[in-house]
Amino acid sequence: MTALAPYKPHYGTNQVVTPAAASAAITIGKGDKSIRVCNSGAAIGYFRTGIAADGTVTATAADVPVLAGGVLIIEKPQDHDTLAYISATGTTFQIASGEGGI
Numbered sequence: 001m002t003a004l005a006p007y008k009p010h011y012g013t014n015q016v017v018t019p020a021a022a023s024a025a026i027t028i029g030k031g032d033k034s035i036r037v038c039n040s041g042a043a044i045g046y047f048r049t050g051i052a053a054d055g056t057v058t059a060t061a062a063d064v065p066v067l068a069g070g071v072l073i074i075e076k077p078q079d080h081d082t083l084a085y086i087s088a089t090g091t092t093f094q095i096a097s098g099e100g101g102i
Contacts, residue, residue, distance in 0.1 A: 007099075008098050009096050010097050015094070016092065018041075020090050024084065025084040025085070027081060028083045030081035031078050032078070033076065034073055034098050034100060034101045036097075037073075037094075037095050038094040038095075039071070040069070043087050044067055046060065046061055046065050046087070047059050047095075048064060051081060052082045063086075073101030
């Protein structure tokens with residue numbers, strides 16, 4: 001299982017986004033196994049992954065939280081190609097795809 005391996009980023013995939021009160025989404029690496037989300041802002045934010053072809057991927061405060069100053073690596077289904085994000089008070093996420101993660 002790749003989740004037990006050190007995180008190996010796919011260089012050039014990092015995206016900087018600013019979550020706000022309305023959910024927004026970006027395209028992420030289809031076929032990549034992991035997503036790293038760094039919250040370099042001062043507020044909590046939330047995200048979820050999904051498949052664009054299934055319809056709109058929308059994040060809510062019930063999804064995966066990333067605390068202010070926190071970093072989270074999740075294993076995602078390889079066919080997920082979209083990441084939605086939201087923050088009630090605004091923050092900054094840096095999102096990169098890759099393999100593995102502890």
